[in-house]
Amino acid sequence: MMHCIKRTDYECSRIIVKGPLTITTVDVLDNTSVKEEDDYDANNVAKAKNNSRAMSFLQCRITKEEFSxxxxxxxxxxxxxxxxxxxxxxSQVKKYRIDLLTQQYEMFHMERDESIDDISARFSNITNELRNPRKTFETEDLVQKLLKSFTEKWQPKVTAIEEA
Structure with a gap:
């Protein structure tokens, strides 16, 4: 989602991640205070619009349940x-999720009546989820892991692929 936001409006992405731009004024004693809207100049109005655009950007992309x-x-x-x-x-949930995905990867095998499309999709989901947080995979290792996971019914085809 953040990539979409950055592509559309980079300033909005910055405001979303870092927080709204606070419009302040400094008096002669170097005291800073929040500037009243009635005292905004053109630059302040532009900043206020960016804050509002960032809010609107997110609100337009969430479900009705999330919006409420x-x-x-x-x-x-x-x-x-x-x-x-x-x-x-x-962070605890993320660590648990990575541990669970790692276990699923290590114990990966083809289910009894699973199709090639299904096993491939399931394997891709696991490896893609693991790849994002911290893990990298060599293509060779992924191919070997997938080939080893096929049931006995598929072994002649696995052998033919390995020999080719």
Missing amino acids: HFSSFTSAKQIWDSLELAYNGT
Whole structure:
């Protein structure tokens, strides 16, 4: 999702990840305070529009159920952080998920009546999920792992592929 946001509007992606641009004013004693909307100049208005565009960008891309949950949030960063937590989980959840995927990869085998398309899709899902967080795979290793996982029924074809 973030790649889509960056491609469409890079400034919005920055606001979503880092938080809204706070429009401040500094007095003669170097005291900083939030600037009132009535005192905005053209540059301040542009910044405010970017904050609003970032909020709108996310709100237009979430489901109605998610929207009702996030409607009280006041910044795109709050929505983004909540979405990240909901879909990626905490660091503990991420570690558990990686451990589970690693176990699925290590114990991978073809199910009894599974088709080639099904086993290939299942294998790709596991390796793609593992590849994202931290693991890299050599193509040769993936091919060997997949070939070893086929049932006895497929062994003549596996042998023919290995010999070719």
